[in-house]
Amino acid sequence: MSRISRLPSSLLRVAACTGVAALTLTACGSGSGSDSASSGSGTVKVGLITKTDTNPFFVKMKEGAEKAAKENGVELSTAAGKFDGDNAGQVTAIENMVAAGVKGILITPSDSKAIVPAIEKAKAKGVLVIALDTPTEPESAVDALFATDNVKAGELIGEYAKAAMKGKTAKIAALDLAPGVSVGVQRHEGFLKGFGATDKDVACAQDTGGDQSKGQTAMENCLQKEPDINVVYTINEPAALGAYTALKAKGREKDVLIVSVDGGCTGTQAVKDGKIAATSQQYPLKMAAEGVKAVATYAKDGKKASGYTDTGVTLITDKAQDGVTSKDTAYGLENCWG
Amino acid sequence: MTATTTPPDTSSPYADLKAPTTARRLLTAPTTGPLAALLLACVFFSVSTDQFLTGGNFSLIVQQVMVVGTLAIGQTLIILTAGIDLSCGAVMAFGSIVIAKMAAEGSLPPLVAIALGLVVCGGFGLLNGTLVQKIPLPPFIVTLGMLNVAFALTHIYSEEQTVTNLPGPLTALGETFPLGHTDITYGSLVTIGLFLLLAYALSNTGWGRHVYALGNSPEAARLNGIRTSRLTIGVYTVAGILYGIAALLLISRTGVGDPQAGQTDNLDSITAVVLGGTSLFGGRGSVLGTFIGVLIVGVFRNGLQLMGVASIYQTLITGVLVILAVTVDQISRKRAR
Numbered sequence: 001m002s003r004i005s006r007l008p009s010s011l012l013r014v015a016a017c018t019g020v021a022a023l024t025l026t027a028c029g030s031g032s033g034s035d036s037a038s039s040g041s042g043t044v045k046v047g048l049i050t051k052t053d054t055n056p057f058f059v060k061m062k063e064g065a066e067k068a069a070k071e072n073g074v075e076l077s078t079a080a081g082k083f084d085g086d087n088a089g090q091v092t093a094i095e096n097m098v099a100a101g102v103k104g105i106l107i108t109p110s111d112s113k114a115i116v117p118a119i120e121k122a123k124a125k126g127v128l129v130i131a132l133d134t135p136t137e138p139e140s141a142v143d144a145l146f147a148t149d150n151v152k153a154g155e156l157i158g159e160y161a162k163a164a165m166k167g168k169t170a171k172i173a174a175l176d177l178a179p180g181v182s183v184g185v186q187r188h189e190g191f192l193k194g195f196g197a198t199d200k201d202v203a204c205a206q207d208t209g210g211d212q213s214k215g216q217t218a219m220e221n222c223l224q225k226e227p228d229i230n231v232v233y234t235i236n237e238p239a240a241l242g243a244y245t246a247l248k249a250k251g252r253e254k255d256v257l258i259v260s261v262d263g264g265c266t267g268t269q270a271v272k273d274g275k276i277a278a279t280s281q282q283y284p285l286k287m288a289a290e291g292v293k294a295v296a297t298y299a300k301d302g303k304k305a306s307g308y309t310d311t312g313v314t315l316i317t318d319k320a321q322d323g324v325t326s327k328d329t330a331y332g333l334e335n336c337w338g
Numbered sequence: 339m340t341a342t343t344t345p346p347d348t349s350s351p352y353a354d355l356k357a358p359t360t361a362r363r364l365l366t367a368p369t370t371g372p373l374a375a376l377l378l379a380c381v382f383f384s385v386s387t388d389q390f391l392t393g394g395n396f397s398l399i400v401q402q403v404m405v406v407g408t409l410a411i412g413q414t415l416i417i418l419t420a421g422i423d424l425s426c427g428a429v430m431a432f433g434s435i436v437i438a439k440m441a442a443e444g445s446l447p448p449l450v451a452i453a454l455g456l457v458v459c460g461g462f463g464l465l466n467g468t469l470v471q472k473i474p475l476p477p478f479i480v481t482l483g484m485l486n487v488a489f490a491l492t493h494i495y496s497e498e499q500t501v502t503n504l505p506g507p508l509t510a511l512g513e514t515f516p517l518g519h520t521d522i523t524y525g526s527l528v529t530i531g532l533f534l535l536l537a538y539a540l541s542n543t544g545w546g547r548h549v550y551a552l553g554n555s556p557e558a559a560r561l562n563g564i565r566t567s568r569l570t571i572g573v574y575t576v577a578g579i580l581y582g583i584a585a586l587l588l589i590s591r592t593g594v595g596d597p598q599a600g601q602t603d604n605l606d607s608i609t610a611v612v613l614g615g616t617s618l619f620g621g622r623g624s625v626l627g628t629f630i631g632v633l634i635v636g637v638f639r640n641g642l643q644l645m646g647v648a649s650i651y652q653t654l655i656t657g658v659l660v661i662l663a664v665t666v667d668q669i670s671r672k673r674a675r
Contacts, residue, residue, distance in 0.1 A: 045646075053650045077646035082653075085598030091591070092402045096643035099395055100387075110598070113500040117593035180498030 044074040044299040046292055047097035049090055049107040051134075053080040056264060056338035057284055058108065061132065064285030065106065068292035074299070076292070077102070084209070085181075087114040094118045097127075104128035104295030106288065112137040112182055128298045130305060132287040134183055144294060144305035146287045148313050150186035150261075151193070153280035154233075156315040156324070157259035158194020160278045161231050163321035164257055168230070172197065173222045174205040175215050175234040175243055184235050187261050191233045203229060208239040215242025223250055234260045237267025237279060244275045263316060264338035271316055272329035278317035284337050286311045368615035369627040371666050375613075375659070376634050383641030390644055393520035403636035404529040405430075405591060407629065408584035410607040410614075411536050412463075412577030414628045417611050418540075418553045419573050420620025421470060421477035425462065426581050427603030428488035431596075433459040433585030435492050438501035438595025441508055448507035456582035462488060463578020467571035485604065492597050501595030512590035525587045532583065536625045549573060553620030609656060610635060613663050617671070634659065 048065045050058035062078055069076035077100065079093035087110055095118070097105055105127055109115045112134060119129050119141050131142040139145060161170075172195070177184025192198060199205075203226040206218035215238060222229060223246065232247075234240035240260040247253045253275070260267060263281025270276045294305035315325065316332035384391040409426045416423045437455035440446045446454065462484060469480045511528060514521035540546035548569055551559040560566045588599055614631030616623025639652045 053648070075646065077643065077648075079643060079649040082602045086601065087592060087594075087596050088405065088588070088599060092639065093643065093649070095398055095402065096640050099389055099398055099640070100644045100646070101389060111500055111594075111596055113502050114592055114594040114596040114598075178498075179493070180500075 044296065045097075045100060045102040046074050046076050046295045047093070047100070047102040047105045048076060048078045048288065048291075049093045049097070049105060050078070050080045051084050051086075051090075051108050051110045052082070055084075057133075057262070060264075060337040061108070061284040061288045064288035065292050067285075068289040072292055072296035074103075074292065074296050081110050085110050085178075087111040090115055091118040094122050098122050098125055102127060103299045104130065104291075106130050106132050106291040106295070107142075108133045109136050116141045128295055128304055130291045130294055132291055133284065135308075137182070139308070145308045146290045146294075146311055147308070148282035148287075149310050150183050151190040152310075153261045153282060153313045154187040154190020154192075155194035156190075156280045156313065157233065157261065157278055158191040158196075160194075160315060160317065160321055160324045160326070161191075161233070161257055161259050162195045163324050164277060164319070165231065170195070170197070170201070170231045171226060171229045172202045172204075173219065173226070173229045173232045173243075174202050175208045175218050175222075175232065175239045176205060177210055177235040178207050187235060188233070191259075195231075208235060208242070210236045210239055212238040212242040215239030216246045217242075219243040219246035220249075223247070223252070230256050232256060232258045234258060236260060236262045237264055237270060237276065240267065240276050240279075241270055244270070263314070263332060263336055265333065265336040266338060268316060268329055268332040268336040271332065272318060274318075277319060278315055278326065279332075281314045281316045281332055281335065283311050283313075283335070368623060368667075368670070369630060372613055372615050372627055372630040372634065372663070376630050376637065379634065379637050379641065383637065383644070387641070387644045390641055393518065395640065395644075397520050397522050397526065399633065399636045399640050400526040400530070401523040401591070402640065403632045404523070404525050405584050405588045406603055406606045406610060406635075407529050407632040408532060408580055408587055409603055410610040410628045410632050411532055411625055412580035412584075413607040414611050414614075414616055414623065414625045415536070415540075415549065415573050415580075416477070416577050417608075417616055417618060418549050418620060418623060419570060420553045420556075421570075421574075422481065422608070422618070423466065423574075423577060424478065424481040424604045425466065425484035425488055426481075426577070426584075426607055427600030428485045428492065429459050429462045429578065430581045430585045430588060430603065431598075431600040432462075432488045432492040432495070433582045434588050434599060435496045435501065435595050435597055437508065437585060438504055438589055439496065442501050442504050442595070448505045452508070452586055455585055456579055459582030459585060460575055460579040463575040463581070464571065466578070467574025470574065471567050471570045489601075496595070496597035498597060500597065502593075504589065504593065504595070508586070509590045509593050511587060512593065523591075525590050528583070528587065530629075532580065533625055533629045540625060545569075550621055553622075555621075606635070609660055612660050615663065615667065617667050618664070619671075622667075622671075631663075 065076055081089035090110055116136055123129055129142045131145045133147050135145050136142050174188060176188055204222035208214040208218050232243050234243055237260050240258050243258055244253055247256050257277045260276050260279040263279055267279055271279055297303055314327055316329060317326045318329050320326050413423055413426055433455040436458050437451050440454055441448045441451035466480055466484055469475050470477050511525035514523050548564045551564060552566055552569055556566055610632035611628050613634050614627030616627055635656055638655055642652050
């Protein structure tokens with residue numbers, strides 16, 4: 001194959017014609033959709049943009065939004081980034097939804113700061129933008145926020161761990177999310193605050209991305225570094241279950257206290273099975289439902305939702321500690337997601 | 339290699355003696371399939387949703403593909419030489435953090451910061467090309483390693499922080515100008531300009547012919563007096579500079595320097611190249627094909643979103659199209675023999 005491929009001139013002509021056609025269309029096209037007027041179909045459209053398509057938390061959030069959309073008689077469309085942190089994918093989704101004529105957008109920002117310019121553009125076109133689960137930076141970049149108070153979620157398990165240790169000296173391992181991601185930072189800080197500790201008291205801190213296999217690896221390494229760890233704070237239940245597997249391999253699963261955040265059904269079941277001591281349950285379905293409702297209200301009478309609405313967090317454990325309010329796993333399993 | 343039937347999509351120096359008809363060439367040109375797919379998709383979405391066929395929406399699609407499109411130009415050049423670059427997205431991310439931090443927190447004037455970003459990305463390309471050529475190592479391995487190096491440097495240098503409050507010149511390409519009733523992004527023009535520039539260079543200059551020759555047979559190219567070593571390193575370096583331009587486009591599009599950016603762009607750019615009819619075996623294809631390829635992805639993403647279809651289906655369709663495109667490439671190669 002020692003030939004040189006060259007574009008036939010006729011093909012260039014076709015391409016040129018297509019280009020000219022597109023430009024003509026552009027020049028006489030019906031504008032840039034600069035008004036978010038409702039589409040021809042007449043129903044109100046709501047867009048939901050999650051961080052990823054695959055995380056059960058967001059799958060559940062979508063279900064909550066779909067159910068609420070039916071109840072409120074609005075049409076829901078969804079989109080997501082390709083990976084956790086995919087800002088460009090979320091920007092593209094916002095643009096496409098504005099072009100589709102949505103009345104409001106619900107978004108769980110992958111990058112709290114980077115998404116702001118795109119949100120401002122959407123708001124300028126009269127679209128109501130609500131953040132779910134994760135606040136933007138600044139928080140005022142969106143019209144409203146429906147989220148778990150992640151600091152409080154961390155505090156609850158911190159207080160619980162402190163009470164459960166009953167004055168024993170704690171050797172803490174922290175299985176975190178990823179550097180600089182606000183959700184992870186807030187839970188970690190909250191845990192330390194609730195426990196009454198500082199970062200100096202953490203014997204081993206590792207990033208897991210909230211992933212079970214990475215959680216296991218991190219715990220194995222922590223045990224290598226610090227064999228007598230006895231309290232494990234985890235960013236979410238997959239990381240907690242990974243930690244449990246690593247501890248079990250060392251025969252330490254009975255004497256190490258694992259606490260977590262999320263309240264997914266698998267995680268809550270793990271609390272019931274005694275693998276995780278306690279978890280702070282959050283309510284993604286509620287976030288989505290409230291968000292959809294807010295957009296429906298805005299479409300009906302132009303009233304914009306505003307400010308921060310805490311969608312609540314509950315400590316779930318079957319080994320309740322004095323002085324720390326909690327509910328048992330029966331309640332947890334009834335209200336879990338995923 | 340002597341072929342009794344010259345494939346119509348190629349032209350040897352003696353092709354003019356055979357002079358296949360325009361119609362026949364058009365039917366068998368490597369970009370015909372992708373172009374047909376793109377036009378069919380456009381027709382389908384125009385019928386399915388009335389928000390698709392507007393100037394504003396077309397401008398939006400081009401704006402959405404400009405970053406991956408610019409990366410894909412560099413990727414096309416490298417794939418034409420039978421190489422592959424897995425590091426493009428990570429190199430771009432590093433370049434964007436360099437530009438953003440230098441301009442926002444350093445004391446460099448914006449234009450100098452941009453130039454530095456281009457130099458840094460070009461340097462990565464130069465390093466890739468040198469390792470591929472001089473040691474030599476397989477491009478897949480070199481760029482896989484460089485992907486990790488660039489990714490780590492991005493996160494170390496940015497300290498995981500998104501860089502905000504950028505000076506105006508950095509985001510100037512994200513500004514729009516009106517054309518008729520439509521707002522066009524300056525960055526879109528840069529990308530289209532780069533596509534046209536590289537298309538011209540590949541089809542009308544000696545350098546371009548050498549790139550194809552190198553991809554078809556490095557040995558034959560060397561025996562014909564082409565300086566293959568310099569050419570390879572040059573191609574990787576040019577690709578690197580293109581990633582630097584993509585970095586600037588990325589900043590201008592999002593208005594920030596984002597260390598998380600570009601994580602799947604390496605595969606996305608390869609997808610665009612393959613959809614555009616360029617062969618992964620090297621020596622066959624074109625950057626205009628890649629432009630069509632990147633538009634196919636953008637049109638499906640935008641059109642399905644306008645229809646209210648979940649984005650996971652766009653991923654599904656893209657996957658099917660990639661396999662189709664490679665199948666078509668293989669069949670046409672068989673027929674060419």
